[in-house]
Amino acid sequence: MARDPSGADLEKLLADRGRQLMGSAIALAGSRQDGEDLLQAALERVLRKPRRVDADVEGYLRRVLYNLAADGWRRGGTWRRKLLPLLRAAETAPDDTEVIDLRDTLVRLLSQLPPRQRAVIVLRYWEQRTEAETAALLGCSAGTVKSAASRGLQRLRELAVSPASPAKAEATEESS
Amino acid sequence: MTDNIEELLREGIDRLTVGADVPAGLLTRARRRNRQRRRAIATAVAAGTAAVTAAAVIAATSTPAPRSGSLQQQDISYVVSRAQQALAGLTQANSIQVTKVTSSQPVDFGFRVVNMSASGGTGIQPGVLGDVHADRMVDWTSTGFRLYQGFSADGKLLFASSFGNVTSKAGKKVNEAYGAVYSARIQWHSPLVSDDLPNTPTTCQNVLGLESEDFRTLIAKALSCHLYTLAGHQEINGVSTLKLALKPEPGLNIRQTLWIDPSSYLPIRQVYTFAQPHAKTLTVTDNLQWLPRNQASLAALRAAVQQSAIPAGFRSLPADDLPLPVVAPAG
Numbered sequence: 206m207a208r209d210p211s212g213a214d215l216e217k218l219l220a221d222r223g224r225q226l227m228g229s230a231i232a233l234a235g236s237r238q239d240g241e242d243l244l245q246a247a248l249e250r251v252l253r254k255p256r257r258v259d260a261d262v263e264g265y266l267r268r269v270l271y272n273l274a275a276d277g278w279r280r281g282g283t284w285r286r287k288l289l290p291l292l293r294a295a296e297t298a299p300d301d302t303e304v305i306d307l308r309d310t311l312v313r314l315l316s317q318l319p320p321r322q323r324a325v326i327v328l329r330y331w332e333q334r335t336e337a338e339t340a341a342l343l344g345c346s347a348g349t350v351k352s353a354a355s356r357g358l359q360r361l362r363e364l365a366v367s368p369a370s371p372a373k374a375e376a377t378e379e380s381s
Numbered sequence: 382m383t384d385n386i387e388e389l390l391r392e393g394i395d396r397l398t399v400g401a402d403v404p405a406g407l408l409t410r411a412r413r414r415n416r417q418r419r420r421a422i423a424t425a426v427a428a429g430t431a432a433v434t435a436a437a438v439i440a441a442t443s444t445p446a447p448r449s450g451s452l453q454q455q456d457i458s459y460v461v462s463r464a465q466q467a468l469a470g471l472t473q474a475n476s477i478q479v480t481k482v483t484s485s486q487p488v489d490f491g492f493r494v495v496n497m498s499a500s501g502g503t504g505i506q507p508g509v510l511g512d513v514h515a516d517r518m519v520d521w522t523s524t525g526f527r528l529y530q531g532f533s534a535d536g537k538l539l540f541a542s543s544f545g546n547v548t549s550k551a552g553k554k555v556n557e558a559y560g561a562v563y564s565a566r567i568q569w570h571s572p573l574v575s576d577d578l579p580n581t582p583t584t585c586q587n588v589l590g591l592e593s594e595d596f597r598t599l600i601a602k603a604l605s606c607h608l609y610t611l612a613g614h615q616e617i618n619g620v621s622t623l624k625l626a627l628k629p630e631p632g633l634n635i636r637q638t639l640w641i642d643p644s645s646y647l648p649i650r651q652v653y654t655f656a657q658p659h660a661k662t663l664t665v666t667d668n669l670q671w672l673p674r675n676q677a678s679l680a681a682l683r684a685a686v687q688q689s690a691i692p693a694g695f696r697s698l699p700a701d702d703l704p705l706p707v708v709a710p711a712g
Contacts, residue, residue: 215408223403231401232394241404248411308393311386315394330387331394358386365386 214262215248222263229267232327233274235316247273271342275324307365314364321345322357329354457611460623460641461604467646468601471671477678478597479670480520484708488663490515490531492540492562492704497571510704513562515539518706521685523674529560529706530689539564541689542706558703561691568695571703600639600648615640617650647671665708 219226230247231240247270251262315323321343328339329350336354340347482490494509515531526545533539542560561568585606603609609625616622622640629636636654641647648669655663672678698704 219403219408224401227401227403228398231398236397237401240398240401241407244403245407245411245414248408249415252411252415308389308396310393311390312393312397315390326390327394330390361386361390 215251218262218266226263226266226270229327229332230270232331233270233324235312243270243274268342271324271328272344274327275321275343311361311365314361317364318357318360322353322360325350325353326357326361457609457625460611460625460646461607461609463646464641464648465601465604468597468604471597471647474524475674476597477672477674477682478520478522479672479681480522481668481670482518482520482708483666483668484517485664485666488665488708489513490518490706490708492542493707494698494702494704496699497701497703506702509698509702510562510565510567513540513565518708519685521682523682528685528689530685531706538688540706541691542704543686543689559691560689560704561695566695567698568691569698569702569704571700600651609639612638620644620649622649645671663708 227240227244230244231237234240234243247266250269250273251266315326318326324343325339328334328342329336334342336347336350339350343350491513492510494506496506513531516534517532519530519532521528521530527543529540529542530538531540531542540560540562542558544558545556557570557572559568559570585602585608608627610628612624612626614621615624617640620642623643625639625641627635627637635656638652639648640650642649650669651667653663653665653667655665672681
């Protein structure tokens with residue numbers, strides 16, 4: 206049943222589950238600062254249209270969070286600005302940079318994926334959601350999730366081996 | 382190297398998010414930004430709807446002191462008193478107001494689009510729906526509902542814009558703005574929370590520049606401010622009306638005239654004239670009808686709503702973009 210989340214509801218949710226929500230926001234956004242901004246944007250949406258909230262306030266907030274991330278949230282802003290310095294660094298880095306910590310490299314390269322692929326990767330491989338759960342959260346089909354996950358991983362493999370040119374990455378951003 | 386990419390990604394994100402506490406004040410900031418956004422929308426909506434009637438920003442209006450003791454003043458006092466009583470007898474529950482808005486000057490009836498997610502400024506989106514130009518407009522006001530229809534000179538419906546309480550599929554009452562520009566095959570549908578609606582208090586200083594949901598209240602307020610003088614009689618549609626003119630004020634670029642039906646003491650016409658520096662004077666005429674709420678008037682309202690139905694296949698504006706009908710100088 207739909208209801209209004211009171212301020213106390215949201216404060217309690219953030220007190221009880223804030224670390225998990227913040228973690229998801231950071232994973233989706235790529236950095237702590239952008240994760241804070243993303244979670245704040247999701248909270249604003251919940252406050253803006255409180256009557257859409259069903260009994261599961263966390264579930265609703267998460268759906269808003271994932272969909273903001275999947276929709277590009279600040280399309281053309283942070284992600285693009287972050288992309289170019291990253292690529293320049295990759296082009297000029299010594300050959301052994303990426304093997305020092307491949308995990309961090311992959312996380313950084315995650316930011317080069319289109320927003321929806323990025324959200325699918327985070328939901329499927331970090332939050333360990335099933336294809337069906339991911340599809341329900343993002344409002345798409347399981348087939349879309351499957352193909353986005355497959356394309357996202359493939360793209361990460363390609364980027365990990367050979368970082369894309371900025372032009373190529375820009376084209377990829379629009380192609381999801 | 383990439384065989385364990387899923388595992389490596391998981392570990393990498395774990396490292397990125399370790400100790401990820403919600404910063405203190407995040408919810409407070411979200412609330413503050415939401416309040417700022419609502420205020421920005423309220424300001425923009427008030428400005429936009431004000432333009433429907435006013436068409437121009439009125440720099441300042443002051444309340445002229447009544448000329449006490451004169452016969453003319455006693456006459457105007459009587460007319461104003463009767464008009465106020467007549468308006469007080471009308472409510473949205475027992476009447477439907479229809480205003481036919483025209484202009485004898487080069488004026489367009491179009492839109493100003495406000496982005497509701499903008500957190501600062503007015504959020505006005507220049508260029509969006511900027512090519513919509515109607516020659517006249519009809520404004521329906523009923524309980525919790527308002528419909529603007531824009532027509533071409535040959536009577537073709539060009540746009541419809543509605544604001545009001547509707548019942549959702551789940552049976553809940555919600556505030557929404559929706560409408561369409563038919564020639565461009567564009568539609569919009571913007572849910573509004575109650576706090577999004579403008580709530581600017583009406584005073585004698587701003588009464589001429591505002592348009593409230595309850596137009597009846599606005600005119601009643603203007604009458605109570607002693608802003609008018611009796612300017613004789615004039616026949617309109619066979620009725621010998623009482624003509625009330627806004628007292629001229631130095632620096633006031635607006636002139637308004639009201640025509641009162643002496644049988645009902647309800648205003649049946651108002652004309653606004655705006656003097657613009659470096660441009661032609663704009664004149665906007667509102668022909669007012671106060672229909673009793675009965676089967677005939679409800680049928681007329683339903684017909685207008687049906688006429689404004691939105692066909693399938695129209696392109697939707699982003700949900701955060703709220704088009705507001707405005708009057709603006711042509712060209």
